[in-house]
Amino acid sequence: MRAWGAPAHLVCVMRVNNETGAIQDVARLAGIARSRGAMVFSDCVQALGKIPVDVRALGIDYAVVASHKIHGPKGIGALWAREGVP
Numbered sequence: 001m002r003a004w005g006a007p008a009h010l011v012c013v014m015r016v017n018n019e020t021g022a023i024q025d026v027a028r029l030a031g032i033a034r035s036r037g038a039m040v041f042s043d044c045v046q047a048l049g050k051i052p053v054d055v056r057a058l059g060i061d062y063a064v065v066a067s068h069k070i071h072g073p074k075g076i077g078a079l080w081a082r083e084g085v086p
Helices: 028-037
Strands: 010-014 039-043 063-066 077-083
Touching: 010 028, 028 039
Parallel strands: 010 039, 039 063
Antiparallel strands: 063 077
């Protein structure tokens, strides 16, 4: 378990919560995380096709989406990784 105040290496945040529909300000959170040296992963599954998912504007390093949310085949998804990240 990470102690409070210890550095984080990866921050994970949902773009849209699948139960409540809450939309997170991922760009703001990513800015804070990256200013502290952490990479950012965003689950954009619920957002795809409903609100913009511009990975560059969001400032994230990784994003994941699923095709069934846009009427594609179930079981197919995609992981996007910013060029140069491990």
